[in-house]
Amino acid sequence: MSDNIIKVPDLGGDGEIIEICVQVGDRVEAEDSLIVVESDKASMDVPAPFAGTISEILVKVGDTASEGLEMVKLSADTAQTKQSESVETAAEPEPAPESNPAPSASSPANAESETLVKVPDLGGDGEVIEICVQVGDEIDAEDAIIVVESDKASMEVPAPFAGTVTEVLIKTGDNAGEGVPMIKMKTGSAPAAAQPTASAEPQPAPIEPSQNETAKPTAAAAAAAAADSQIISTRNKKVHAGPSVRRIAREFGVDLGEIKGSGPRARILKEDVQEFVKTRLKQPVQAAPVATTGSGIPAIPSIDFSKFGPVKEVALTRLQQVGGANLHRSWLNVPHVTQFDEADITEMEAFRKAQKEQGVKMTPLPFIIKACTTALKRMPQFNASLNPDGTALIYKEYCHIGFAVDTPDGLLVPVIRDADKMGLQELSKQMVELAGKAQQKKLSPAEMQGACFTISSLGSVGGTAFTPIVNAPEVAILGVSKAGLKPVWDGSEFKPRLMLPLSLSYDHRAINGADAARFTTLLSKLMGDIRTLLL
Ligand code: COA
Numbered sequence: 001m002s003d004n005i006i007k008v009p010d011l012g013g014d015g016e017i018i019e020i021c022v023q024v025g026d027r028v029e030a031e032d033s034l035i036v037v038e039s040d041k042a043s044m045d046v047p048a049p050f051a052g053t054i055s056e057i058l059v060k061v062g063d064t065a066s067e068g069l070e071m072v073k074l075s076a077d078t079a080q081t082k083q084s085e086s087v088e089t090a091a092e093p094e095p096a097p098e099s100n101p102a103p104s105a106s107s108p109a110n111a112e113s114e115t116l117v118k119v120p121d122l123g124g125d126g127e128v129i130e131i132c133v134q135v136g137d138e139i140d141a142e143d144a145i146i147v148v149e150s151d152k153a154s155m156e157v158p159a160p161f162a163g164t165v166t167e168v169l170i171k172t173g174d175n176a177g178e179g180v181p182m183i184k185m186k187t188g189s190a191p192a193a194a195q196p197t198a199s200a201e202p203q204p205a206p207i208e209p210s211q212n213e214t215a216k217p218t219a220a221a222a223a224a225a226a227a228d229s230q231i232i233s234t235r236n237k238k239v240h241a242g243p244s245v246r247r248i249a250r251e252f253g254v255d256l257g258e259i260k261g262s263g264p265r266a267r268i269l270k271e272d273v274q275e276f277v278k279t280r281l282k283q284p285v286q287a288a289p290v291a292t293t294g295s296g297i298p299a300i301p302s303i304d305f306s307k308f309g310p311v312k313e314v315a316l317t318r319l320q321q322v323g324g325a326n327l328h329r330s331w332l333n334v335p336h337v338t339q340f341d342e343a344d345i346t347e348m349e350a351f352r353k354a355q356k357e358q359g360v361k362m363t364p365l366p367f368i369i370k371a372c373t374t375a376l377k378r379m380p381q382f383n384a385s386l387n388p389d390g391t392a393l394i395y396k397e398y399c400h401i402g403f404a405v406d407t408p409d410g411l412l413v414p415v416i417r418d419a420d421k422m423g424l425q426e427l428s429k430q431m432v433e434l435a436g437k438a439q440q441k442k443l444s445p446a447e448m449q450g451a452c453f454t455i456s457s458l459g460s461v462g463g464t465a466f467t468p469i470v471n472a473p474e475v476a477i478l479g480v481s482k483a484g485l486k487p488v489w490d491g492s493e494f495k496p497r498l499m500l501p502l503s504l505s506y507d508h509r510a511i512n513g514a515d516a517a518r519f520t521t522l523l524s525k526l527m528g529d530i531r532t533l534l535l
Contacts, residue, residue: 002075002076003055003056003073003074003075004052004073004074004075004076005058005070005072005073005074006034006048006049006070006071006072006073006074007067007068007069007070007071008035008037008046008065008066008067008068008069008071009046009067009142010067010141010142011037011039011044011046011065011067012039012248013039014039014064014065014066015037015038015039015044015064015065016037016038016039016062016063016064016065017035017036017037017059017060017061017062017063017064017065018036018037018038018061018318019035019036019061019318019441020034020035020057020059020060020061021033021034021035021036021045021441021442022034022054022057022072023054023057024054024055024056024057025053025054026053026054027051027052027053027054028048028051028052028053028054028074029048029051030047030048030049030050030051031047031048031444032047032048032444033045033046033047033048033444034046034047034048034071034072035059035065035071036318037065038318045444045445046065046071048074049074050074050076050077051076051077052074052075052076052077053074053075053077054072054073054074054075055072055073055074055075056072056073057071057072058070058071058072058073059071059072113186113187114166114184114185114186115161115163115184115185115186115187116181116183116184117145117159117160117181117182117183117184117185118178118179118180118181118182119146119148119157119170119176119177119178119179119180119182120157120178121178122148122150122155122157122176122178124150125150125175125176125177125178126148126149126150126155126175126176127148127149127150127173127174127175127176128146128147128148128170128171128172128173128174128175128176129147129148129149129172130146130147130172130240131145131146131168131170131171131172132144132145132146132147132156133145133165133168133183134165134168135165135166135167135168136164136165137164137165138162138163138164138165139159139162139163139164139165139185140159140162141158141159141160141161141162142158142159143158143159144156144157144158144159145157145158145159145182145183146170146176146182147240148176157176157182159185161185161187162187163185163186163187164185164186165183165184165185166183166184166185166186167183167184168182168183169181169182169183169184170182170183240261240266240267240268241256241261241267241268245268245269245270245272245273248270248273248274249268249273252273252277254273254276254277256268256273258276259272259273259276260272297332317409317410319407319409319410319411319412320409320410323410323411326471327469329472330469330470330471330472331469333472334469334470334472334507334509335507335508335509336467336469336470336505336506336507336508337505337506337508337513337516338467338468338479338503338504338505338506339503339504339505339506339513339516339517339519339520340465340501340502340503340504340520341501341502341504341517341520341521341523341524342486342499342500342501342502342524343371343499343500343502343523343524343527343528344488344497344498344499344500344524344527344528345364345367345483345498345499345500345527345528346497346498347528347529347530348364348367348527348528348530349364349483349498351530352364352367360425361428362424362425362428363428363459363460364457364459364480364483364500365403365428365431365455365457365459365480366424366425366427366428366431367424367527367530367533368455368457368478368480368500368527369401369403369416369419369427369431369455370419370422370424370427370526370533371523371526371527371533372401372453372455372478372523373399373401373419373420374420374526374532374533375519375522375523375526376399376420376452376453377399377420378522379515379518379519379522380395381393381395381475381510381511381515382453382475382476382506382511382515382519383395383396383399383452383453384396384452384475384510385473385474385475385510386473386475386507386509386510390509393510396452398417398418398450398452399418399419399420399452399453400415400416400417400418400419400450400451400452401415401416401419401451401452401453401454401455402414402415402416402448402451402453402454402455402471402474403416403431403434403435403454403455403456403457404454404455404456404457405434405435405438405439407438407439407441409441412438412443412448413448413451413454413471414434414435414437414438414443414447414448415434415447415448415449415450415451416430416431416434417450424533434447451471451474452474453474453476453477453478454468454471454474454477454478455477455478455480456468456477456478456479456480457479457480458479458480458481458482459480459481459482459483459500460482461482462481462482463481463482463501464481464482464501465479465481465501465503466479466481466503467479467503467505468503468505469505470505470506470507472507475506475507475510475511476504476505476506476507476511476516476519477504477505477506478502478503478504478523479502479503479504479505480500480501480502480503481500481501481502481503482501483498483499483500483501484498484499485497485498485499486498486499500527502520502523502524504516504519504520504523
């Protein structure tokens, strides 16, 4: 166990540290968030480059997070870290000094040693579509070595440290699997960039359209940002641009396909995106891309309330602000309709209580999730998203369910992946685990991305119905209120039945009213006869 100083990687600019996500003694996994940095454009998590234990925290909230700033000391579990798998030093490794504490097996600290640089874990294989370096090139840490394209996205694989390229071992068309040798590099000195930046940098993340690339949106931003990046990265995947440029494009909502690159081999540069945005802003409003902010709506006047009595201003948390912006965007963009219904859960509740008596504790929510996944399979138009120009419905062949969790800082929506493949107990376990992580602010961005359908349950709180806002580009969301006993006529008499109120909000562009009523009727039926859920 050696202490490794983990530094802030290149985040595309400076930002303020708004949160320290770890404490001394915490055990972290590779990719767990260490700090959250907020710039004027975005907030992003800076993840741990490898698993280990935090031995010291070297920054505080409010510090400026510039590239190279020492964040934490991390004791690696073993000599092998994620990064050390991607970089091997040909020369005999020396023990890493305190000032250059990258794991010794991966450290380029030996002056003039030749280092074999391999493809890191990219979350999947891809094809090499470009070699960005030649023998003799002097490159900096983070300079692109190759560009890899999978069927979902393209990404640059950056140099883990500065040096001179002595041999290129990979060629276009090769499969870029983890561990494939890319280049050999001669390292001059051992600069700060010798830190394991390739894995500290969030961008070489899994090759998934909504989860790759640099900035990882925090908190509630994730669900909506995931949707955005999904659309944009799908559209942008064929263009020639690096991760930081893609990130900027995503932040501005720019389609890179519309931009002519001025870099080598028509590569799109940051300046090209900035120029494009400037030009667009100068154009008349009607020529602008589809409005996403309710343009034309008169602003709510700013009022000095202290004229009327004493006031106190309390800032919203970052999570509340980002979540609020996403809700506003969905509310303005999606023509919402809400369908109300009630499910008779008398039998379901009896079964749940019987299970509880036998020590299997479950709330109604796993049953509701199960009913939803079954209904989504039967009515796949609810397990879909509209394509960006509204001309087609994209049906998802997976079924990930988001569920709203109320936390002191605001609303979070963790996602249960492949919920349709789980039984009630597994759903309950996942739910408890994810809700716990949400409360402790431990959810990773990936755990908040990719939902097909969201459930917002206020059942433990109260209320008879509400109109939840669709988490666009999902097309529907189910609101659940508190179940209560009601007299229900069975044809000959009123019987007390436990009725669960359901509120299904949907995007009326994608779902018609009759289908929405069919969907809630199906849900009620499934929950009314839980044998259908257990099949
Ligand atoms: N009707 C009646 N009782 C209900 C119910 C319902 N619809 N849903 C839950 N309950 C009961 C549970 O059974 C449990 O009681 P029990 O221990 O006797 O079984 C109790 O309420 C507490 O349930 P809870 O711990 O809240 O679990 P849950 O599975 O219902 O919900 C979360 C888990 C994480 C979703 C929930 O805690 C949460 O954060 N909800 C808020 C979501 C929100 O804010 N949505 C609004 C978005 S705008």
